[in-house]
Amino acid sequence: MDSIILYQKIQAFYEDNKRMPSVREIRDRIIRTKSMRKTKELVDALVDEGVLRRDKKGKLTPTNLFTSVKKLGFVEAGFPSPAEEELLDTMTLDEWLIQRREATYMLEVKGQSMINAGIRPGDTALVERGKQPKHGDIVIACVDGKWTMKYYHILPGKKIVLVPANPKFPTIYPKEELRIEAIVTAIIRKY
Amino acid sequence: MDSIILYQKIQAFYEDNKRMPSVREIRDRIIRTKSMRKTKELVDALVDEGVLRRDKKGKLTPTNLFTSVKKLGFVEAGFPSPAEEELLDTMTLDEWLIQRREATYMLEVKGQSMINAGIRPGDTALVERGKQPKHGDIVIACVDGKWTMKYYHILPGKKIVLVPANPKFPTIYPKEELRIEAIVTAIIRKY
DNA sequence: ACTATATGGGAACAAACGTTCCCAAGTCAA
DNA sequence: TTGACTTGGGAACGTTTGTTCCCATATAGT
Incomplete structure (x- = not known):
């Protein structure tokens, strides 16, 4: 054999x-x-x-x-010949995308508020809980009782605002309650 | 214990x-x-x-x-309470995204030609070779010696054209050679 | 104090394990 | 035909495996 x-x-x-x-x-x-x-x-x-x-x-x-997937370079480079194929780097999706599995969730995106970040309704967000957000991260937040996905921005004076990636949607200036529940670690769109 | x-x-x-x-x-x-x-x-x-x-x-x-990730509903629904958590559906990334592992590759996207499909430079495309493309699929094609990622459209008369998701880029009408090398099964953006 | 019951330690067993060894059969050259 | 060498079958060994059983000890009730 x-x-x-x-x-x-x-x-x-x-x-x-x-x-x-x-x-x-x-x-x-x-x-x-x-x-x-x-x-x-x-x-x-x-x-x-x-x-x-x-x-x-x-x-x-x-x-x-x-468990891995072969990793090519760029689209423009195309596929290697069978002879070159053995030299390819490989990577497992899990190790690439998931750090703390027990704190990682999948959430489906609805609405257009992050469309300019290339996040469209129907996409799946991979989010991780219990991680400290940084300026510019995309976060899942519960603000005044409503859940949204927005950019996390820290203004001068350490004030936090939630900015959508769509000018038609308003920036959120949290009044009472702001809980950052998770930060988005990846966006997956399956065809 | x-x-x-x-x-x-x-x-x-x-x-x-x-x-x-x-x-x-x-x-x-x-x-x-x-x-x-x-x-x-x-x-x-x-x-x-x-x-x-x-x-x-x-x-x-x-x-x-x-090996699985917990699957929540929509962003707007937020996170379930710890009591509800046990009822969650789970899903492994591999089983969700990969059908034929040996024919699946990762390709990095460069350029803006598919930007209106929410595919941005730096994104990773999961592609599968040896699959028959359908109208509307996003494909990796080698046309007249150059590699591109485009929509695969079948015109009346069965003529094939490759359409970008960006009006600033030209639709490609293959002259000599058109090889559909793979079709895009998922787009992954890691933050 | 004296049972009745529950609990955990650990020996014992057959099956399955990775590994090694020996030998019969095959192959090839002279 | 002979002899050197290679190949594959399969027995054998010591270890690890899942499982079961027995008994000493602890616990609880009276």
């Missing part, structure tokens, strides 16, 4: 079972041989290539390859 | 080791007791709650909780 195919089948096993197979599972369910020795030999080869990783206990562990 | 804390420590183990711990590892490195019986009892409780899952072989397996 070719080592690329072996890798693909191990990845399929990983996606199905949410864990890596044991050597015997690879032997019986993937390679379909009867040889432990040969199976370990093929697996060791993948480990040497860096496609798979092993624990201190010898257990197989997924590498980034299992 | 409280079961919520136990879950958090198991999740930390999972993020560190990219695999779930065994019962003995939980006993020695997480609960720090000497009792197998008590450890299994606590783990079984988490399995009953649906926080952990088990294989047919009894091996622990991560649930969606380990």
